[in-house]
Amino acid sequence: MLQITDLSKSFGNRMAVKGVSFHVKRGELFGLLGPNGAGKSTVISMICGLLQPDQGDVLVDGLSVQKQPVKVKEKIGVVPQDIALYGDMSALDNLLFWGQMYGLSRKNALKKAEDVLEVVGLADRKKEKLAGFSGGMKRRINIGAAIMHEPELLIMDEPTVGIDPQSRNHILEMVKSFNAKGVTVIYTSHYMEEVEYLCSRIAIMDEGEIIALGTKEELVSRLIGVSSMELKVDRVSETLVEDIKKIPGVTQVTREEEGLTIFAENPKERLGDVVLAAKGQGVAVTSLEVKEPNLETLFLTITGRKLRD
Amino acid sequence: MKMWLIAWKDIRHYLADKKTLLLMLLMPVILTAILGSALKGIMNGEAQSFPETTVAVSNEDTGTIGKMLVDDVLQSESLKEKIHVKTASSAVEAEKWVKEKAADVAVIIPARYSHTAEEGEKGKIRVVIDETKSTRGMIVESIVTSFASRVDVVGRTLQMVLSDIGATQPMSMETIVPEVMKDIERIANDPGTEVTGGAAGKKAATAMQYYAAAMLAMFLLFNLIQGAKSILDEQSQDTLPRLWTTPTSKGSIILGKFFGVLAFALTQFLIFVVATHYMFGVDWGNNPLQVAVLGIIYSFAVSGMSILLASLSRREQDVDTIGVMGIQVMAIIGGSMVPLAIFPDAMLYISKLTPNYWALNPLLDIMMGVEWQALLLPNLILFAFGAISLVVGTWRLRAR
Numbered sequence: 001m002l003q004i005t006d007l008s009k010s011f012g013n014r015m016a017v018k019g020v021s022f023h024v025k026r027g028e029l030f031g032l033l034g035p036n037g038a039g040k041s042t043v044i045s046m047i048c049g050l051l052q053p054d055q056g057d058v059l060v061d062g063l064s065v066q067k068q069p070v071k072v073k074e075k076i077g078v079v080p081q082d083i084a085l086y087g088d089m090s091a092l093d094n095l096l097f098w099g100q101m102y103g104l105s106r107k108n109a110l111k112k113a114e115d116v117l118e119v120v121g122l123a124d125r126k127k128e129k130l131a132g133f134s135g136g137m138k139r140r141i142n143i144g145a146a147i148m149h150e151p152e153l154l155i156m157d158e159p160t161v162g163i164d165p166q167s168r169n170h171i172l173e174m175v176k177s178f179n180a181k182g183v184t185v186i187y188t189s190h191y192m193e194e195v196e197y198l199c200s201r202i203a204i205m206d207e208g209e210i211i212a213l214g215t216k217e218e219l220v221s222r223l224i225g226v227s228s229m230e231l232k233v234d235r236v237s238e239t240l241v242e243d244i245k246k247i248p249g250v251t252q253v254t255r256e257e258e259g260l261t262i263f264a265e266n267p268k269e270r271l272g273d274v275v276l277a278a279k280g281q282g283v284a285v286t287s288l289e290v291k292e293p294n295l296e297t298l299f300l301t302i303t304g305r306k307l308r309d
Numbered sequence: 310m311k312m313w314l315i316a317w318k319d320i321r322h323y324l325a326d327k328k329t330l331l332l333m334l335l336m337p338v339i340l341t342a343i344l345g346s347a348l349k350g351i352m353n354g355e356a357q358s359f360p361e362t363t364v365a366v367s368n369e370d371t372g373t374i375g376k377m378l379v380d381d382v383l384q385s386e387s388l389k390e391k392i393h394v395k396t397a398s399s400a401v402e403a404e405k406w407v408k409e410k411a412a413d414v415a416v417i418i419p420a421r422y423s424h425t426a427e428e429g430e431k432g433k434i435r436v437v438i439d440e441t442k443s444t445r446g447m448i449v450e451s452i453v454t455s456f457a458s459r460v461d462v463v464g465r466t467l468q469m470v471l472s473d474i475g476a477t478q479p480m481s482m483e484t485i486v487p488e489v490m491k492d493i494e495r496i497a498n499d500p501g502t503e504v505t506g507g508a509a510g511k512k513a514a515t516a517m518q519y520y521a522a523a524m525l526a527m528f529l530l531f532n533l534i535q536g537a538k539s540i541l542d543e544q545s546q547d548t549l550p551r552l553w554t555t556p557t558s559k560g561s562i563i564l565g566k567f568f569g570v571l572a573f574a575l576t577q578f579l580i581f582v583v584a585t586h587y588m589f590g591v592d593w594g595n596n597p598l599q600v601a602v603l604g605i606i607y608s609f610a611v612s613g614m615s616i617l618l619a620s621l622s623r624r625e626q627d628v629d630t631i632g633v634m635g636i637q638v639m640a641i642i643g644g645s646m647v648p649l650a651i652f653p654d655a656m657l658y659i660s661k662l663t664p665n666y667w668a669l670n671p672l673l674d675i676m677m678g679v680e681w682q683a684l685l686l687p688n689l690i691l692f693a694f695g696a697i698s699l700v701v702g703t704w705r706l707r708a709r
Binding site for chain 1: 311314318322325546547548550551552553554555556557558
């Protein structure tokens, strides 16, 4: 459905995307995970035809975004990161407008808008102006506007930023149901839990590059035997870090605000050594917890930073 | 199809905004009515005769408006034989001449008078009269008052509309509108005074006709800001990038925005002409088709220029800066604040660079009964203003 080859984009001297390549199969729910500023939105903008790549190409269903932009755009539905709707128009009028911008006749748009309002759970408020809606409700209409023309590929750029948990859950369930109906979805987020929950295959981006790509299982399997411990102490010293690094089986130690994250083979067996090392440095341990490997751990292992840093 | 959809969305947006309707549709009609009736007789060529008068003038203003009062009003063709201007080096000297009977009247124009008038603030011109020659003094005083009032009201209204459309500063319609209306009423109660001669043609334009054409030319210019801000507003609200992601060419999207402004400008033009004709009896000439063609082409010009203005601006504040300043200059030198007839030749030359000049002059010509041939050049120039602005603006926005 989507083939991205050697995509690069610079803004002035800063290279925002560096030779990114990946593909998304038809019907797949593909996650693009990375911290803010990783280059996810730039990649999305190039897929949508909003930005011209400096190098590389994007093919949607075999059509080049650069050579046949209008045909490609007919196949894509875009949910932008920011709410891009008209506040002085009603929810229904917004959906009608965007549906017709994708080529629907007014009659078809009206019929489709009624369906979409049901899907997003706002049918009873369709005649109200958007300016009076909550952030979560606007986000739902923002998604509704992108599915009016029944796109083959739905691109969702951080669709849950800044909303309440209830609306967030509603949106996540909506995404699952779109995909269940055969829509290919690209979902970008810096929320690891969302991507883990929704996506079958995931690319992790950092500083303009893809640093890991695969199914959730494939990615986590890279951490087999390497779990982590989260150590919280009253103070962190460089000598404590050095002492913990010397413990057999410890592979990596990263400093956090209130303590350390320690990667080790069979961490449960190293708990005693870690506590002894802390005691040896005169440091009081406030908590010590073993964490199961996940995408956050993987990102931390590769970059030495947390996803939300 | 999609182009019309965007245009229709924008028209609905403009028409739903009460503030826009008040400023763009109602204000020019009210202003024309008051200015036209208050200053009736000014341009009708009915100059009253009055005795020869010596006027001592102290002009401390370094701007154009003070100079205009002296050179183009007090020493205009119709008055220079009656009024002899003696230039004083200071206000004290001018007053001294009146006391010593060396002058009948002293007119004292304060420093920065032009600046305060352009800012929409009140500038005070002082008139000192020799009590033994009160008739002469009153005539000169009313000439000066009439000129100052016109500059004052148009300047204040222009400022009010610009500051609200430009939204460079918060303002309350509830407080400012009554204040301007009070000023306008004051002028309406002033007796009309002869200042300048009428325009050339088969018949002279009345004050009401002149100000109807002048206000129409000026208020249509506000579409420049309205249109440009509409595009930049969509950009800041992220709806413009979203429009780019739809299967619609950038050219169609920009044309949709252009046609939205054009439709509103045409509505404004039509409502103004019909309202002033039926409410105040403004005679727009014997050829409605000529008025309609000029209206369409002038609306086309301001709409095209709004696209160019949007392309030259990155943020709405840029539109405020460029647009507000541009419209102020165009309103002053294009003949909307003071009649073109009193402009010196050099100013008339500069006036020709403004689109409102090319709308105002032919509108006055149409009122006077002009042939189609005489409208060819202004129509072509206005079309060129619009077409060039639209092409350059579209090209710049597409490349953005």
